[in-house]
Amino acid sequence: MKENNLRQRTFEIIPGFLSWGIISTLVILAFINPVACAVIILVFDFYWIIRTIYLTTLLVMAHHRLYRERSKDWLKACPKNNFYHLIIFPVYKEGLDILRPSLEAINKCHYPKDKIIVAVAFEERNPDARNNARVLESEFRDSFHVYLSTFHPAGIAGEKPTKGANATWAAKEAKVVLNKAGIRDEDIILSCFDADTCVNKEYFGCLTYHFAKSPKPHQSSYQPMPVYNNNIWQAPSFARLVEISSSFCQMIEGMRLEKFVTFSSHSMSFKTLVDIGYWPVDMVSDDSVIYWKAFLFYKGDYRVIPLYLTVSMDIAYSNSFIKTIKMQYKQKRRWAWGVENFPFLMNGFLSDRDIPLIKKVRRGFHLLETHITWAVWAVILLFIGPLPVIFGGTFFNQMAIGYNLSKITGLLLNFTLFTSLVWIVLSRLILPLRPKEVSWFKNIIMTMEWFLVPFIILILGSTPALDAQTHLALGKYMEFNPTPKSKKMV
Secondary structure (H helix, E strand, O other): OHHHHHHHHHHHHHHHHHHHHHHHHHHHHHHHOHHHHHHHHHHHHHHHHHHHHHHHHHHHHHHHHHHHHOOOOHHHHOOOOOOEEEEEEEOOOOOHHHHHHHHHHHHOOOOOHHHEEEEEEEEOOOOOHHHHHHHHHHHHOOOOOEEEEEEEOOOOOOOOOOHHHHHHHHHHHHHHHHHHOOOOHHHEEEEEOOOOOEEOOOHHHHHHHHHHHOOOHHHEEEEEEEEOOOOOOOOOHHHHHHHHHHHHHHHHHOOOHHHOOOOOOEEEEHHHHHHOOOOOOOOOOHHHHHHHHHHHHOOOOOEEEEEEEEEEOOOOOOOOHHHHHHHHHHHHHHHHHHHHHHHHHHHHHHHOOOOOHHHHHHHHHHHHHHHHHHHHHHHHHHHHOOHHHHHHHHHHHHOHHHHHHHHHHHHHHHHHHHHHHHHHHHHHHOOOOOOOOOOOHHHHHHHHHHHHHHHHHHHHOHHHHHHHHHHHHOOOOOOOOOOOOOOOOO
16 A cells, blocks of 8 residues: 555656656756757747647647538438437536526537437535526426436545536436436446536537447547537637637647547547446546546557537636636646546556557656647746846856857747737637627637737646646646636626
8 A cells, every 4th residue: 555655646646746847957057057958948839839830730630620520411411320418517516607598509500409418417515506496497307208317415424525526426316217217328328527518409419420440439538529618709818818819729739639538528438437337536637537547448559539619618818817827826836736637547557468569658748748738838938037147147148059049939920920820810810700799899809819828828838737747746736616607797
């Protein structure tokens, strides 16, 4: 037991140790050896220019796929099947103003309603849960094949108050009901959605098509492209830019299939969920760890199939700029807490002898590299980059490397400007139609606001990731704190 605990703590420390080690080493080098520091920064700048070009290219390709496939009649293309769709909405304090549009979106889908099962998973500790459940049941009870309200009790031994624990309770309740109705686990496609998730009308047709066509449907998750369009015209610039960037990052990841991991709202085989033992009930990053849990269960033979259709969610914001920053920061820190997947995966790899070593190395390295890059890149580009020039003195600045450092930094900024123009164009193309009550002048504002990107990078680039990794390394484990969402900001 002591050996296992030591191993667990070692893996928890590694990401934060490496991130802070890279940052501190470069800062020290800037003082004692600015030339060596400049060389490292130049290499990093070249790497980042190439990476920027590569990722922007993938983003353009992903947008093309979205544009091409959004108008397809997926239901017509589906082969004959007997699949049911179970949609679970884990809920904490989200009110009717959040839940009702999500259920209405499912009701409007181009898919037979006698094949759709909805489970709204409430937390019993929420005093409004029972009343909200009664209201929604009265409105949607007859809209689907089965409509369930579940209530996750508080204080279950071995659980933490997490979304995964709530979703697990709801899935087990649904299994009992559906099996009694003669519906087999293998005939159910599960979608676990955030409470504010509004699906595209063609979503379930698209999902069914890819599930039916997959050579290994039960060894695959299915990931739509998340966008935050529900309230994008009302959200302030800062919050809007953050979430557009998040959407673009997921679109890019959807083009890198060998590295793709589930995120936020996604779908999978219900049989697989049951076989692997549902979601972990004591981890915060349930939407990604469920992928790694299935990956280990199937000895590395598990994948994520991208669905080039969007699911739309709410942008988290408040009526106060400071409150909005705090909300966004806490949300991004919670996403960055996905670093807890690294010790989970490493322990799984050490216990498993069937997964090929090369696959273990590749997937483990990518997971670690993703989190370290997230934590250090903005710090290196914005803070450490100028240090050799500042502390190198006149002699350093007269050297070729000092002169070239400034040139390369300028080149990087030019590439950043170019990619920003591409991102601006693409962000306009994925916007929903402007509501009549919103002034046309908002279009100009939503273009000019991209000049805020350096500020956003500063606040929500490396900082939340460093925060999460530091807490994990110190053994200060994060509790699940859902982002407050409401159509009415208070």
